[in-house]
Amino acid sequence: MRILHIATRHRRGGAERNLVHTALWETRQGHEVHLAVGRDSMLSEIPAALTVHVVPSLVRDLSPVRDLLTLRALRGLISDRRFDIVHTHQSKAGILGRLAARGIAPVIVHTIHMAPFGPAYGTAASAVFVRAERMCARWTDVIVSVGEELRSGNIAAGIGRPAQYTVIRSPIDVAAFVALRARPAEARVTARQRLGIDGSGKLVVVVASLEPRKRVDLIFRELAPLVRGEEVRLAIAGDGPKRDRLSAQAAALKIAGGVHFLGHVSDIPGLLSVADLLVHAATVEGVPQVTVQALAAGVPVVATEMIGLREVPGAAIRIVPSSGDGLRGSVVAALAESPVPVAIDAFDAWTDAGVDRSLAALHERVDTLVDKRRRARRP
Template sequence: MHEALGHGPLRIAIPIHSLEPGGVERVALGLATQWRSAGHQVTVVLGRSGGSGLSSAPALDYWSVPTRLSTASWETPWMIHTLYSFLVERRVDVLFCPGNTYAVVAAAMKLLLGGHAPPMMLKVSNALHRPDMPQPIRSGYGTWLRTQGAVFDSLVALSEPMRREIRECMLAEARQVSVIANPVLTRQRLRLLGRIERRAPSAWGMRYLAAGRLVAQKNYPLLLRAFAGAARADDQLTIAGEGPERARLEALVDGLGIAGQVHFAGHVASIDPLLEKADALVLSSDYEGLPGVVVEALAAGLPVLATDCCVSMTSLVDHERTGLIVPTGSIETFAQGLVQLRQMRGDPQRARSVASIYEVEGAAHRYIELMQDVARRCDHDRRRGLALSTLAPCRSLRRS
């Protein structure tokens, strides 16, 4: 095992599907940048090396398998092939999986590499309780979660409530689960967002902002229907993000007769200019882990309307102080929340205080300490297993 098991540099591999990242991938790239600055050897293993985010990607060591084929429609099998090829070629001290979607990739590495697989760490990025799933699927999902508890050497929760959820759903041992606040914002970005001066919204129109990938999980149809029912003539809704649901959502906007009030901004390199212009952030998701966009909005002093989509939401949003929390799946209560936001100034100072917990630099240092501990523990367990297997025949001979 590498000298990193002392206090030397760690060799860390991070699988990422592409440089068109969602929140999980943005956080991973931010951590990777900090780890590299601290002297560690970080490699981002890319499923797809192109993409619109290439020009804004941080200067890191990227590794991919060249191909002329389009792999977007089968990205997980291709990611498994790519990561396996990388791990066969290079040794690493820790494989860091930045979100739930990469758990199946790590499980494949365990099957393919067996005892040669590196120690594996998963940052749990999504809710584990999924009441939105039909019962037969939910039962299978529960089995998959328990499998993850056996696959990963370390599981990172984003909050204390999530730690309890992981222990319960994954049947993980206490030593497997650690809590590190989701590292969403650098200190510099916290300072910049903290300088945004919040003004009362216009009496005639609110500027609502939503942000995230255009996928079913975010339940944008609920947001659009609620907005159509609650919006005044001068209210505006901007949706930042790209994804497979865009055409369907644009058709819904046309059908609801709100095309003149809803703007699809697409993928944006930085959401900060939109946060500065907005009067409130809205989040309509069915489930989340700990939504980074809410942290960003709080750092900008914005009031937030969010569904109760994760166990961590009440630790983020102070109901009726820094925002409003409403039940998931209810168009009526979400519409009521949109109306309530018009009169809500919020508490920018309190919001920014909460956001400061989620800074990148401190979390990056904690992750390195945890990785070193996990690598040492796995190395100790491996050596102990080898010793026991070596001694076993001797014991058998002594018994005879």
């Protein structure tokens, strides 16, 4: 099969890791796999096994002229290369890619990595995206969701039918995180030093792109009294456009000495091995992968309310309102308790083997559809 994945941009997030795992699994099955991405992409992060097509006009923001150019470019690419399956990802590419593939590609698949509507987006924007998603769902053969709550929310919004949906988790290295549960205290001290984190005491970790959606500023405001009182230190793993503003905020709150900006951290197991607690405060997610990783590592989690926090069976995440009210108290309470690790088999669906089984089931379904529709088109 010849498969085209389409994404608005390729960076270092959870959606990109999910896409790469899927695409590489497909190449191992003998499929020819291509990836079309917008210009705001880290091309060096894309595996060499994929044939890459950069679409310069494909951008995140709404832009009627560029969107029409993107639609034309994608339609030409799909027609010229005669792809058997077009698999779209992310909101913008999901809409434009499916519009472009309609009537050309035998099978169309879309993966929802994060809800494109809801309170975090505002009423007008949500209404536009719900309408667009409902329209595109009419000619989408399979809608893949990374979580059950995400799936249920889309169906409740009238986007597609239940039979169109399947849930495929974003893979994590479960074994690497579970192994951290038995890590000795001496190793934690060494790991802290290696990360450049000085001082002792409780360490609260935040893993997030430094962009508005992740709301690291809210975490700073709520936890500032704890940092000033030297009850906790904060380690911030991630980079992004708000880096300088967050540094200035930390200084203004007089917590700069207790906040460690680590930049992009590729070794998340190493980071979580030194964490006493993970805090997550994004406005919207699909299933926040770092919370699953922390739970697998035996690290307790405190988070503001969002979709995807209740996906791991038996996980006791402390969830506070989206406003952040009660975040400080929940952090204090969580740090005062001995963590109770989640049963290891609760993470089976996130293992490579579990995800690969789901991908095999997906392809059994779509490959059969491709064969059926190719035969139907023959004269």
